[in-house]
Each structure stands twice: as structure tokens, then as C-alpha cells.
Amino acid sequence: MNIIEVSQHSIPFLVKGLGVTAYLALISGVFAIIIGIIGGIGRGSKIFIIKMICSIYVTVFRGTPFLIQLYIVYFVLPSFGITLNVLQAGIGTLALNSGAYISEIVRAGIEAIPKEQSEAALSLGMTPFLEMRLIILPQVIRIIIPPLVGQLILLVKDTSIISLIGIFDLIKVGRELTIASGDSPLIIYGWVAFFYFIICYPLYILSIRIEDKLKIRY
Amino acid sequence: MIVKQYLPVFRQAFFNTLSVSTVSLVFALIVGLIGGLCKMSKNKIIYNIVSIYVNAIRSTPLLAQLYLIFFGFPYIGIKFSPFVTGVIALTLNSGAYITEIVRSGIEAVPKGQTEASLSLGMNYFTMMRRIILPQAFVIIIPPLVGQLVVLIKDTCLLSIIAYTELTRAAEIVVSNAFAPSEGYLTSAVLYLIICFILMRFSRYLEKRQKKA
Numbered sequence: 001m002n003i004i005e006v007s008q009h010s011i012p013f014l015v016k017g018l019g020v021t022a023y024l025a026l027i028s029g030v031f032a033i034i035i036g037i038i039g040g041i042g043r044g045s046k047i048f049i050i051k052m053i054c055s056i057y058v059t060v061f062r063g064t065p066f067l068i069q070l071y072i073v074y075f076v077l078p079s080f081g082i083t084l085n086v087l088q089a090g091i092g093t094l095a096l097n098s099g100a101y102i103s104e105i106v107r108a109g110i111e112a113i114p115k116e117q118s119e120a121a122l123s124l125g126m127t128p129f130l131e132m133r134l135i136i137l138p139q140v141i142r143i144i145i146p147p148l149v150g151q152l153i154l155l156v157k158d159t160s161i162i163s164l165i166g167i168f169d170l171i172k173v174g175r176e177l178t179i180a181s182g183d184s185p186l187i188i189y190g191w192v193a194f195f196y197f198i199i200c201y202p203l204y205i206l207s208i209r210i211e212d213k214l215k216i217r218y
Numbered sequence: 219m220i221v222k223q224y225l226p227v228f229r230q231a232f233f234n235t236l237s238v239s240t241v242s243l244v245f246a247l248i249v250g251l252i253g254g255l256c257k258m259s260k261n262k263i264i265y266n267i268v269s270i271y272v273n274a275i276r277s278t279p280l281l282a283q284l285y286l287i288f289f290g291f292p293y294i295g296i297k298f299s300p301f302v303t304g305v306i307a308l309t310l311n312s313g314a315y316i317t318e319i320v321r322s323g324i325e326a327v328p329k330g331q332t333e334a335s336l337s338l339g340m341n342y343f344t345m346m347r348r349i350i351l352p353q354a355f356v357i358i359i360p361p362l363v364g365q366l367v368v369l370i371k372d373t374c375l376l377s378i379i380a381y382t383e384l385t386r387a388a389e390i391v392v393s394n395a396f397a398p399s400e401g402y403l404t405s406a407v408l409y410l411i412i413c414f415i416l417m418r419f420s421r422y423l424e425k426r427q428k429k430a
């Protein structure tokens with residue numbers, strides 16, 4: 001089996017799959033960050049019900065595998081009258097899953113801010129919303145960015161699991177290529193792994209850089 | 219009651235999930251300990267090899283690693299059973315993360331400890347065994363339990379290579395009895411029970427450490 005021949009044949013397909021993977025990661029990443037910020041603030045809420053709902057959400061999504069969550073959304077929800085297509089189920093579940101982890105990151109970030117900041121803001125007559133926006137969140141963002149980037153790397157890798165309900169992303173394209181062409185799976189999966197690597201590794205470098213930068217400032 | 223009818227399947231699957239994650243954890247700890255020590259090494263070659271291993275594993279999805287081992291290796295004549303494939307993939311994967319955990323644990327031990335033990339005339343192994351690792355161990359236990367939770371959740375991917383763990387059990391129920399709600403929700407609850415206990419345990423350890 002000729003490595004160059006197989007590579008030449010399969011790379012164009014894999015690049016298309018890479019586009020789908022990037023799309024999935026981007027859309028669900030944006031939603032996950034929004035959900036995470038809401039969830040993280042909600043977990044620190046003084047209203048019991050909101051706090052309770054947020055912590056149940058975080059525990060359930062962190063305590064079960066993503067694959068099971070995906071199967072439940074895609075196969076179980078239809079019997080309760082909620083039918084989603086593959087794309088909606090995949091992006092929605094991934095956003096909810098990562099959102100739970102980001103909630104924890106945001107909560108830890110908020111807790112790391114000294115309480116005096118919040119007291120000072122309130123004593124200056126700020127509303128809680130204004131206080132969050134102008135005083136707490138700008139400080140929180142600097143603390144949470146390194147773990148947030150780490151979580152986004154996990155999100156990119158988790159998009160591969162969405163292929164199991166039938167989205168033609170990078171890994172699914174690789175799987176179909178090996179089945180259809182009978183080419184060496186070692187070469188094709190090698191390329192698949194390499195393509196994931198070229199997305200994730202720069203993100204790792206970025207997170208280390210950011211962490212170093214924040215360290216110097218303090 | 220479909221769940222009751224398939225209870226033996228779920229019990230076996232529950233046991234399988236625990237056994238594959240326990241075996242993988244033990245191997246991953248060994249890999250992680252060796253890797254962590256190598257990452258502290260002054261030898262550039264050893265350090266680079268371990269760094270490449272950690273970065274390669276952390277930057278690719280477990281599913282791709284699993285496919286590579288399960289579908290790729292038989293192509294060059296290396297074939298494993300689903301259980302062994304699962305253990306190899308999970309060990310290599312978790313081993314990389316545990317390597318980083320061990321490294322940060324060793325780095326967290328104050329440098330004075332190393333200097334003191336060396337000035338007492340200890341050699342490298344005695345120092346590591348008696349002074350550094352016991353202190354590092356206490357630091358790394360909470361993130362290690364966190365990694366165990368990740369490992370247990372990752373076993374769900376072994377359903378793809380037909381190892382009968384909790385996710386596969388759910389799939390069996392779905393295909394035999396056509397009851398997706400019962401199958402998947404039961405598995406989800408079982409995962410949740412295991413992971414919830416471990417997550418609580420990890421948080422308890424973390425709190426106790428902060429006090430001390």
C-alpha cells in the first residue's frame with residue numbers, strides 16, 4: 001500500500017470533514033460560553049430555586065458521559081415529543097455539556113474575587129447588574145481565560161463524538177473512507193489525528209502563553 | 219418493566235465499566251508517574267519524548283485514538299480483544315493527563331525539600347521515594363480523583379468497539395426491546411451515581427486540604 005497515494009486520495013475528503021468539525025466547534029463553543037456565564041452567575045445567586053436548578057444542571061451534565069447525553073437527546077427526547085435533527089442535537093448537547101463545565105469555571109472565577117469588591121461597588125450605589133458588568137466580570141474574565149481555553153480544547157475533541165449519531169465530521173469521513181476504499185486505516189486515522197492536532201495544539205500553546213502573561217501582571 | 223427484565227445485563231455492564239476503568243487507572247497511574255518523573259528530568263531527550271507523547275494524546279480525541287488502535291493496528295497484524303483495546307487506549311489517554319498532574323504535584327513541593335534531602339546525602343531514588351513523592355501525592359489526589367471521573371465517563375466510547383459496558387448495555391436494550399428511554403436513562407443514572415460519589419469525594423478532599 002502506497003502511503004502517498006492513499007494520502008493524496010483521502011486528504012481532500014478529510015479537509016471537508018475538518019470544515020464540519022470546525023463549524024460544530026465554533027457554533028457550540030459560542031453557545032457553551034453563553035450558557036456557562038449564565039450558569040456560573042446563577043450558581044452564586046441568592047435565590048434558592050435558581051441556585052438549585054443551576055447546580056442540578058451542572059451535576060447531571062458533569063456526572064454523565066457526553067455520548068449518553070447525546071443518545072438521550074437524539075433518541076429519547078423524540079418519545080417526549082421533541083424531535084431534533086442531527087445537527088441541532090449535536091450542537092445543542094455539546095453546548096449544554098461544555099456549558100456545565102464552563103459554569104464551574106465561571107463560578108470559581110467569581111468566588112476568587114475578594115468580597116470587598118462587591119461590597120464597595122454596592123456601597124457606591126451600583127445595582128447588582130451594574131456591579132457584575134463593571135466590577136466583577138472584568139476581573140473574572142482575566143482569571144477564567146486559561147481554564148476556558150482548556151475547556152474549548154476539550155470541546156473541539158468532543159465534536160468527534162457527534163459523529164456517532166451520523167454527522168460527517170472529520171472522524172466520520174475517515175471512518176467512511178476506510179470502509180469504502182479499504183485503504184490502510186492506519187494512514188487515514190493517522191491523518192485524522194494529525195488534523196485534530198493542528199487545531200488543538202495551537203490552542204494549548206495559546207493557553208500557556210495567556211497564563212504566562214497573566215502571571216507577570218500580578 | 220423492561221429495566222427489571224434487563225437487570226442482569228445492566229449489572230454485568232456496571233461491573234464491566236468498573237473493571238475496565240480500574241485496570242486502566244492502575245496502568246495509567248504507572249504511566250503517569252513515570253511520565254511525570256521524566257518531565258522533571260534534566261535529560262533533554264527524555265523530556266522531549268514525554269512532551270511529544272503528552273501533547274499528541276492531549277491534542278487528539280480519544281475516539282480517534284481508539285479507532286487507530288482498534289481498526290488500524292489489525293491492518294499491520296496486531297489484534298487485541300475489545301477489553302485489551304479499551305485498556306490500552308484509556309491507559310495511554312489518561313496516562314498523558316496524569317503525567318501533567320504528577321508533574322505539577324512534584325513542582326508544587328518546595329525546592330528546599332530537594333536541597334535538604336540531597337544535602338543529607340540521599341540519592342535520587344531515596345529522595346523521590348521518601349521525601350518528594352509522599353508530599354506530591356497528597357497534593358495530586360484531588361485532581362487524580364477528577365481524572366478518574368473523566369476516565370469512567372470515557373469508558374462509554376468502548377461501546378463502539380463492542381465492549382459490553384453501560385452504554386453498550388443501553389444499546390442492547392434499545393435494539394432488543396426498542397425502549398430508548400428505559401435503556402439510555404438507566405445507564406445515565408448509573409453513570410451519575412458513580413461519578414457523583416467520586417465528585418463529592420474529590421471536593422471533600424480538596425476542602426480538607428485547604429484547611430490543612
